[in-house]
Amino acid sequence: MTRTLLLSTALSALALPALAETLTIYTSQPQDQMTEVIAAFNEARPEIEVELFRSGTTEVMAKLQAEFAAGGSPADVLLIADAVAMTQLKAEDRLMAYPEAPVDGIDAALLDADSMFFPTKLITTGIVYNTDLVETPPTSWADLAEAEAAAQTIMPSPLYSGAAAIHVGTMVQQEQFGWEYFETLAENGAVAGQGNGTVLEAVARGEKAYGVLVEYMAMNAKAQGSPVDFVFPSEGVTAVTQPVAMLAGTDAADAARAFVDWQLSQAAQEQSVAQGYFPLGAGLSAPEGYPDLASLTLIEADNARLLADGEAVKQEFADLYGG
Missing domain, CATH: 3.40.190.10 (Periplasmic binding protein-like II)
Structure with a gap:
């Protein structure tokens, strides 16, 4: 009976779907927009469950620093409107490099030389x-x-x-x-x-x-x-360019890379335009009613x-x- 129960349990476990990977994002982007971002990301990657902390950049950074001081942060990805704060985190070895990130079409002058963080919009x-x-x-x-x-x-x-x-x-x-x-x-x-x-x-x-x-x-x-x-x-x-970055020490590196990939994709750039942002990718116009970026x-x-x-x-x- 015990052997039958163990076999039954093992077969049931095999029949279960793979557990979703959880990705924790800290961001300063408005909540309603992030709801749209996560929904669009999950259309492409439905197996990744996203948890979100949203506040102003200064409060996001304060939360991160407090967590670092306490031993570590649950954050896997950071998306904030502050390349200077990203530079500070990079100097503190808090970010993970991603040299394979798909940055084609983005002005090289806007990119971090060490591929630690990536601009998503202007x-x-x-x-x-x-x-x-x-x-x-x-x-x-x-x-x-x-x-x-x-x-x-x-x-x-x-x-x-x-x-x-x-x-x-x-x-x-x-x-x-x-x-x-x-x-x-x-x-x-x-x-x-x-x-x-x-x-x-x-x-x-x-x-x-x-x-x-x-x-x-x-x-x-x-x-x-x-x-x-x-x-x-x-x-x-x-x-500001609202950069995205992966946190060093993340235990969801594959999911984090997937989110960075998506943020740099054509689909995400098109969504950014729809949300009222100047795009950074080549071939996309500014939102309706905005001036040509080149004129500013x-x-x-x-x-x-x-x-x-x-x-x-x-x-x-x-x-x-x-x-």
Whole structure:
């Protein structure tokens, strides 16, 4: 009887489907978009079960660092709007190289030389405004600093948003802006919220007339009927590439590589365009209503300085706007 029971159990085990592999992703991409991303990824790879932690880049990084300090993180993949944070993790040996990643069609200047992280899309920061409150839209960053506009301006804080950290860090490196620009904004009444979502909500509700914001949030809200529009300032826009990376020590390396492959695929790039992002792959146009990327001026930053000065920039910003 015992032998029969063991044989029956063994045969039953053989008949069971293979267990799904679990992939844990930490991300700063909005929850509704990540739901779409995971659904599309699972169409291609249904056997991979995805678990998600989503928050602002700064909070994602804080969670990771706390987990590292406690002995290790459950995260397998990181997808955040902050190449500087990725560079920091790379320097700390927290990322896994993937030299075979399918990067054809992506500008080589955007790629990490050691294949530790990979750009997935381009996100620019400019000015959102409420169309019910603003008769003459601003055209430049300088317009936003004028007393009347600044008093009605809200911006995201680099203490919460990776894109905001890069925006502020990039702007203070520019001779035409520097910290004097942010000091003028503060003196004229501008305030800081938390992440980009708080900025969009304040402007869409009419609590503020202007905001500093990533373009896709404003453009998506406009398409959905919100009384907002977006300006790509004449001096240029700051930009992030929302890189994806695998964490060193992952116990789901195959699934992690599959997700990176998918993020760099044509299907994912097409989904990014549908979600309101500038694509990085060759042969794809910007979303409807967006300017041609080639027509924009991208304000360049010294990434080494962004990394070295990151904490000092956050502290200076907090001193000006609170934190």
